[in-house]
Amino acid sequence: MSETMISEATAVRLADVSKVYGRGGAAVTALDQVSITLARGSFTAVMGPSGSGKSTFLHCAAGLDRPTSGNVWLGSTDLSSLKETALTALRRERVGFVFQAYNLLPALTVEQNITLPLRLSGRAVERDWLREVVANVGLGDRLTHLPSELSGGQQQRVAIARALVTRPDVMFADEPTGALDTRTGKQVLGLLRTVVTRFGQTVLMVTHDPVAASYADRVVFLADGRLADELYQPSPEVVAERMTRLGEW
Numbered sequence: 133m134s135e136t137m138i139s140e141a142t143a144v145r146l147a148d149v150s151k152v153y154g155r156g157g158a159a160v161t162a163l164d165q166v167s168i169t170l171a172r173g174s175f176t177a178v179m180g181p182s183g184s185g186k187s188t189f190l191h192c193a194a195g196l197d198r199p200t201s202g203n204v205w206l207g208s209t210d211l212s213s214l215k216e217t218a219l220t221a222l223r224r225e226r227v228g229f230v231f232q233a234y235n236l237l238p239a240l241t242v243e244q245n246i247t248l249p250l251r252l253s254g255r256a257v258e259r260d261w262l263r264e265v266v267a268n269v270g271l272g273d274r275l276t277h278l279p280s281e282l283s284g285g286q287q288q289r290v291a292i293a294r295a296l297v298t299r300p301d302v303m304f305a306d307e308p309t310g311a312l313d314t315r316t317g318k319q320v321l322g323l324l325r326t327v328v329t330r331f332g333q334t335v336l337m338v339t340h341d342p343v344a345a346s347y348a349d350r351v352v353f354l355a356d357g358r359l360a361d362e363l364y365q366p367s368p369e370v371v372a373e374r375m376t377r378l379g380e381w
């Protein structure tokens with residue numbers, strides 16, 4: 133497929149992506165010919181039973197792992213064309229990550245954590261944009277604090293601000309509410325929704341939780357490494373019902 137077929141409106145595209153771990157009799161097909169397009173400014177949740185390939189999907193889409201076959205584009209960049217150093221730079225500059233475990237640096241203040249990706253890639257901190265990001269995540273009065281002085285929900289909001297500050301092509305979130313209580317989790321999900329609606333950010337989130345998935349515009353379901361189903365404008369009830377149909381989760 134040529135780059136000219138990649139539309140400006142496309143943030144991420146996977147074409148016939150397969151990922152096989154191991155060889156011979158021990159080989160596991162974690163992703164099996166997955167093709168999908170994520171539009172710019174969309175919020176997509178990825179669901180599926182344990183072992184269905186969700187993390188592998190996220191890792192391949194984010195350039196953290198290379199597919200065994202098939203292609204991944206971030207915007208018009210074919211990730212398979214990039215050598216390791218270029219891929220590392222792309223992850224730093226064009227992709228944002230939010231993990232279940234926050235992954236903040238404990239010795240750095242909130243502000244230093246948020247601006248770290250900019251400093252790592254030698255980019256200047258745009259003060260107005262930083263102020264806007266910090267205000268939107270509700271951390272304006274915490275900038276000089278250390279992560280250990282924050283609640284889990286606040287730490288996750290720092291992680292979201294850190295992912296947003298570079299204005300990435302895509303923000304990838306892996307179980308972002310997995311370590312949070314229900315109420316705090318809903319605040320974090322509301323923030324991800326805001327990031328999409330207010331800033332036009334593209335978000336892809338892996339989750340086990342139908343309520344979390346209902347904050348997305350679209351839910352895609354994986355089963356045995358294949359795209360098994362999808363839903364637009366999902367409600368928690370319909371998501372839960374589809375998950376039940378896919379088997380135990």
Ligand SMILES: Nc1ncnc2c1ncn2[C@@H]1O[C@H](COP(=O)(O)OP(=O)(O)OP(=O)(O)O)[C@@H](O)[C@H]1O
Binds near residue numbers: 161180189
């Ligand atoms: N590094 C690896 N080596 C071998 N097999 C792997 C590796 N990583 C994942 N797998 C296998 O690939 C399949 C998909 O795994 P993956 O972690 O993507 O699923 P998942 O849907 O994210 O699961 P969970 O919900 O339990 O986190 C599983 O069968 C898993 O055992």
